[in-house]
Amino acid sequence: MDRFRSITIAVSKVHSSEAIKGSTPPSIIIGEKNYPKVPLIYNIPPGVQGDQAKEYEDPKGWWGKKSLNEILSLRSQMISSLLKKVDINDPFKLYEKEISLAGVSYKPVDSNAVSDKKGIEAKLRFDGVLIPRGPSLEVNDIKVEDNPKLSPHLEKFIFDDVKAEEAILELYRNGEDYYKIITGLSLGLFGLKKNRKLVPTRWSITAVDQAIGKYLLPQIRRFGEIDEVEVYYSSYLGNYFHIILFPSTYRSVWVEIWHPLSLWANELIVSDLSEDYWGKYDFLDGGYMASRLAVLEKLHERKRQAGVIIIREITAEYYAPVGNWHIRETTKRALEENKIATFEGLRDAIKFVNMRLKAKDKVSLEDIKSIKKLLVQTSIDSFLNKK
Template sequence: MRKIPAELCVKCKGNKHLCGLTTCPILERFRSTIDVVNKIYNKDLIQGSTPPSIVIGEKNYPNVKLLFNIPPEINGEEAKKFEDPKGWWGKASIYEIINYRSALISNILDAKINDPWKLYEKEISLSSVSEKPVASEAKISGSILPKLKFDGYLAPRGPTAQSEKIQITENPKITETLDKLIFDDIKAEKGIITLYENGYDVYKIINAISLGLLGIKKDRKLVPTRWAITAVDSAIGKKLLQKIATYNEINDILVFYQKYLGNYFHVILYPSKYNVIWIEIWHPLSLWTNELVISELKENFWGEYSFMDGGYMAARFSTLEYLDKIKRQSGIIIIREITSEYFAPLGNWHIRETVKNAMENKIGKFDNLKEAISFVNSRLQAKINLAELKSIKLLFTQKNIEDFFSNNQGQNRHSSI
């Protein structure tokens, strides 16, 4: 959560709004959790439709925890809203998303990563990739822990309960393409690309990898969900980059923009071989910091980036999709500004979806890259100078990829004389 000084909360007690927020996030979480726990008070059987929503944890790997999420007493299509990144985007507020996630009971099962078939036989893994919510029930043991857990990669998680048994009481609806791949003996990466090229939802592909439904049969394993997100982003990104490298460069310098949940994105495309600069500007009292912080990441023509960042990979995914759609390659600058409005981590899905929507919202066309950068700079809420950032300075001083290829060709001609 956003680091609001504790002394401010003590003075406010949830009703003076001293932190500047319209609603107290502590009280919102408390109300949501109490509501869902009251639904199952003194019950040892939780019934409802999973949206679907399953998470594989990474703690104590290879002996991991499977979290099967059910909104108690919510059935059919109504359950979908509890895990629906594409449906949430542009409509659901942070508070609404927190309330949705607070209303899910995370039913915990112990699982071994090298036995995905056990979950398949019980249709638990199949429920994670169903095209519609699936009626389910979980027999729990012990008490429910009424805590809400947040994560930078994944959507928030509601109260948890250890489960003795999880039962799927309705047939999951699986597409023919995925059903065939489950029984095919092909590499997981090929399975990912096949699903993607057939228009399969990326979040379902992540679940398919995480639950061990793709890959060479003898090598299949459960994959922690965090790792599955990276694997899918990387596999699809690699495929898209191979195609983009064959396209001509764009002719114009374009600026795109979109905002959601206190995150403001500007994307600049300019004539160049593929390379990316990712800039994050964290405002004081935003999620992770009490002061202004700027982070920079670079990726070169060969798809090599300076460090792994989940937010960048999500934004990169949507930008690559756009370049493939217009059949062009370009240099890219993505600027993410995170304000104090973003007070709770909701996972990186909103980055992927906001950048995707940004690429449908062109707000400027320029003849000069410095002018485009200056234009974006004038729109930022932070009082900074983008032109003074190291990554931007290097953009105008270092030799570009054309120089590299030109020099290499010249050296090759010289060596052949």
């Protein structure tokens, strides 16, 4: 009912014959449908202007403060202004109209979208990777009526003729907001100028995760190992995370436990994947890539390497997907703020975590394939020490 009320409020502020007026937080999505002629979604909360618009898309600010229902309510109040068939090979057109610059502004940008279409499609759209979007209306044009405010580092790379990966890493090293880097890549603001293209937002999230991980991991492999087994914990939006770091060269295991009636699960489901020392993983999983980046950042900060086990438990409290940002942020908070135990042996840490699971009576972590492999594997170091 709250979501319905929010949608009704948003729709009531707009007449199809008029412009949708307000400030984008900013919030822009490049879709994948009909590639290479893709949709651009420019989100505006009607009637909301200036700094008040920021909370409508603020993953870092939301974490730990906004409930799932509050996030859905905020997203329901934004109108998705839909520009269809945008050519991915012409990002300069969006730059000329300052649409792409509005997308990477660090302050909300006054905007309006003009439409001659009838009727707003009044429904929410959910996604496991992208933040939900609200009611949508196909528009003829989007006008940016304010000056976007860009960070100096980001603005520099819009004009520099360097490869996109170089731009991503340099921005990352200079402390640019992670989500701005994703949007900048998606809107074709980085890269060799002759090669620049729009990138569907879902793809750009994975590309940035991979580029930063590729940069951090070789450095981490040169560091010394941690001295003891460490267990960290955090939770948010019905997702419960335990992270185990153990003395080892880098390797990683990701386990997801989906409770009945949670998203996409009518019965208890357990899935896992593993990543080896060289950064080769079983398959690409957006949730793992988000959590993995937070772990790599923490190991790099500590100048240590370790074996990693990440256990994500998803309960029925998480009744609607809001993207994978919360996975990254929750993992980060756990490693920064909440070490809950240390152990001498990995098996003891795994048993400890197992007893803390909400599904503890139905799941044996030691019997999960990827974890079992860690426990029975004899390392070269231990073999040499026995000799």
